[in-house]
Amino acid sequence: MKNLLRILMLFILVFSAFVYSGEANVTKVEFNKNKSNLYNFQVTVLHQDEGWDHYVNKWDIIDENNNVIATRILHHPHVTEQPFTRSLSGVKIPSNVKTITIRAYDKVHKYGGKTIKLKIK
Numbered sequence: 001m002k003n004l005l006r007i008l009m010l011f012i013l014v015f016s017a018f019v020y021s022g023e024a025n026v027t028k029v030e031f032n033k034n035k036s037n038l039y040n041f042q043v044t045v046l047h048q049d050e051g052w053d054h055y056v057n058k059w060d061i062i063d064e065n066n067n068v069i070a071t072r073i074l075h076h077p078h079v080t081e082q083p084f085t086r087s088l089s090g091v092k093i094p095s096n097v098k099t100i101t102i103r104a105y106d107k108v109h110k111y112g113g114k115t116i117k118l119k120i121k
Contacts, residue, residue: 024047029044043086059074074086103115
């Protein structure tokens, strides 16, 4: 019985590592507001891109109510470039939004990795 329990625990540990190890994590965000009251973002994402079937294909800027303000589409895998940084310019953030969250999306795990929450100036 103890061996069966150990095998079960090992299976759960290995399976959970497999499920959660590949999520896209936002690791750094820099932003500034330009003279036109639009924002420019530089977002760094870490993910174990494996090729065209499993890679980060976008990141979003969302408001406090999970409404998408802007999305940066990523058109190809970044297998050998990790972490990678991509920018998005000319983002209009409504004046009532005080906090935003940056989240990344990969083709297999969808959303679920580390996000970064920021206060807007």
